[in-house]
Amino acid sequence: MITMHGTGVISGVVKDNNGNPISAARVSYVSGPVPLPDIAALTDNNGNFVVTAPVPGEYIIEIISERFIAQKVKVAIESNQKKHIEIILSR
Amino acid sequence: MSQNKKSKPAGGHTPISNKPEESLRAAEADFFVSKSVSEEPSEGKDPKTTPVKDKGIEDVPGHVKTSMKPMTTAPDTSKLRDIGEASFGPFQETVHLPDDRIQITSTEVYPWRVHASLLITAADNSQWIGTGWFIGPHTLMTAGHVVYIRNSGVPGRDGWVRSILVMPGRNGNSLPYGSITSNNFRSVTGWIDWGDWNYDYGAIILPSDLGNTTGWFGFGVWSDSDLLSSIGNISGYPGDKPSGTQWYDYHQIASVDSRKVYYDIDTYGGQSGSAVYRIINGNRYGIAIHAYGGATTNSGTRIVTPVFNNMLAWKA
Numbered sequence: 001m002i003t004m005h006g007t008g009v010i011s012g013v014v015k016d017n018n019g020n021p022i023s024a025a026r027v028s029y030v031s032g033p034v035p036l037p038d039i040a041a042l043t044d045n046n047g048n049f050v051v052t053a054p055v056p057g058e059y060i061i062e063i064i065s066e067r068f069i070a071q072k073v074k075v076a077i078e079s080n081q082k083k084h085i086e087i088i089l090s091r
Numbered sequence: 092m093s094q095n096k097k098s099k100p101a102g103g104h105t106p107i108s109n110k111p112e113e114s115l116r117a118a119e120a121d122f123f124v125s126k127s128v129s130e131e132p133s134e135g136k137d138p139k140t141t142p143v144k145d146k147g148i149e150d151v152p153g154h155v156k157t158s159m160k161p162m163t164t165a166p167d168t169s170k171l172r173d174i175g176e177a178s179f180g181p182f183q184e185t186v187h188l189p190d191d192r193i194q195i196t197s198t199e200v201y202p203w204r205v206h207a208s209l210l211i212t213a214a215d216n217s218q219w220i221g222t223g224w225f226i227g228p229h230t231l232m233t234a235g236h237v238v239y240i241r242n243s244g245v246p247g248r249d250g251w252v253r254s255i256l257v258m259p260g261r262n263g264n265s266l267p268y269g270s271i272t273s274n275n276f277r278s279v280t281g282w283i284d285w286g287d288w289n290y291d292y293g294a295i296i297l298p299s300d301l302g303n304t305t306g307w308f309g310f311g312v313w314s315d316s317d318l319l320s321s322i323g324n325i326s327g328y329p330g331d332k333p334s335g336t337q338w339y340d341y342h343q344i345a346s347v348d349s350r351k352v353y354y355d356i357d358t359y360g361g362q363s364g365s366a367v368y369r370i371i372n373g374n375r376y377g378i379a380i381h382a383y384g385g386a387t388t389n390s391g392t393r394i395v396t397p398v399f400n401n402m403l404a405w406k407a
Contacts, residue, residue: 007244026220026330028360030186035288035385037236039211040330040360042218050217052243062360064331082244 006079021047033057103281104397135306204260222327225307227406233364235282327365
């Protein structure tokens with residue numbers, strides 16, 4: 001059982017090289033300090049997403065969208081931390 | 092294993108619905124199980140069923156498994172590290188290289204049409220993707236965290252999801268059985284109230300009997316030794332592949348405990364809720380509901396007696 005000590009939140013915005021938001025990009029954890037639910041978030045019309053980091057630690061998030069090159073981002077989260085990242089996807 | 096006795100759902104397996112009147116009916120139904128340990132599948136209408144191979148795997152042309160060595164070391168089942176510990180090594184992904192997944196393109200036939208791509212709208216209107224699978228005319232199994240979100244840390248997100256768009260047998264932009272929206276869900280107290288991943292399972296109830304067309308998988312309870320000698324099969328909708336495409340992989344079951352099944356079957360975000368199934372005499376039976384990706388093994392909620400009982404009630 002995962003005991004939720006200090007759940008963190010990772011928010012982000014996904015854009016292209018021209019600064020245009022990318023909607024419906026898939027955002028998934030590919031690794032983390034604990035086993036993670038195999039569910040993927042979709043970015044909204046403004047390219048935004050918010051995912052939960054259940055425990056403090058280092059997470060790798062992958063962002064995938066058709067016509068763009070997928071990207072992985074490493075994010076370190078501390079207890080109860082909210083971190084925002086910006087991802088630029090290239091074609 | 093006989094089930095001809097009354098059994099009361101205990102603790103975490105008490106069923107809960109987002110439709111309160113349904114919770115009561117399910118709880119009452121669980122008090123008595125008259126069926127055997129396994130529930131049979133159905134191939135639906137005009138199934139054109141694809142064959143299976145002798146070893147309990149699907150016969151998918153072109154699928155080459157690079158390694159089927161049984162695991163010789165204990166899988167990483169550590170569930171919680173000390174809060175301050177932050178380093179768990181390099182990339183440890185749910186797709187355990189090499190990637191043995193193969194795309195299924197004949198998704199309009201059985202068994203592939205049993206699996207549904209899910210588009211989930213949470214209470215805060217955020218959207219997610221997952222997978223479900225038919226167990227009856229109007230019931231799909233999925234992960235508990237697909238239908239109910241806990242401890243997200245995001246205002247307005249926790250609780251039952253708002254709706255799920257179910258797309259059986261989806262193949263990219265093709266929806267051979269259309270799509271149908273549900274806002275009628277089931278899970279159990281162990282997930283809803285405790286957030287215990289040992290109880291991470293749930294169901295989607297459809298407003299129509301689409302499962303009579305697609306068919307459904309059987310499901311059952313088996314011993315540890317039975318499961319450990321089995322090959323697990325998973326087909327679902329991973330988010331790292333072209334949108335809405337179905338992908339399949341298999342591997343021998345790595346380990347089990349009283350509530351979970353562990354396996355080195357490649358999965359990715361979007362496959363939460365997939366059936367982990369075995370093939371017996373050409374028939375498909377769910378043994379677990381895929382839920383988590385881990386460092387060396389992935390895992391699902393094992394179908395044990397109380398899970399089986401809830402599935403029977405939800406299927407009715």
